[in-house]
């Protein structure tokens with residue numbers, strides 16, 4: 001089974017509009033010939049439509065960083081429904097990022113509802129899982145990630161799973177400059193794939209992309225991508241500059 005890699009840039013709460021547009025256009029020209037992997041960038045909500053328009057027809061897809069648990073257009077001040085994202089040209093949505101779990105109290109149950117909302121709208125979901133440093137030190141890393149997968153992906157059919165991408169992001173590696181070693185990442189990716197095989201069958205496990213995230217840089221991407229179960233990366237800090245993100249995309 002060959003899985004086409006996905007390299008996605010998570011811009012988090014960075015950039016004003018002019019900077020977002022110029023970075024996106026610079027990236028567009030730097031990666032124009034890339035076919036070996038899929039590419040996405042995730043700007044803030046208010047820049048999504050502009051970037052979707054400016055990148056239309058290119059090989060860079062647009063991802064949102066979040067969506068509502070609710071699908072019905074209704075009284076939910078401050079929320080954005082998944083079909084509103086799809087409507088303006090968004091292809092992917094990042095769900096359950098550790099910063100949302102930590103700072104905005106997102107639970108596995110909410111993650112599950114958001115995934116279902118995203119899929120119902122025709123989006124692909126990049127579902128983030130990962131343990132904290134203390135959970136790793138206490139030897140609970142597999143238990144924690146296993147639980148996030150179990151409850152996060154609960155009730156999803158084999159069909160649904162075709163539009164799910166998992167991102168393993170150890171919380172201790174995010175924004176810290178401390179990347180998981182390729183071995184550490186591979187060990188967890190293998191666990192995730194086995195877990196998917198048990199819950200959704202071998203075929204789903206073999207075809208699901210599992211990205212690594214956490215201090216991915218031009219210097220460490222190649223070694224990570226050589227691992228058999230690492231199918232791409234979710235990149236934060238190093239995706240903010242077009243040149244460093246392009247180097248990551250061109251890891252080969």
Ligand code: PGA
Nearest residue numbers: 174175214215235236237
């Ligand atoms: P980082 O962030 O690359 O800055 O560590 C990754 C992420 O949070 O998705």
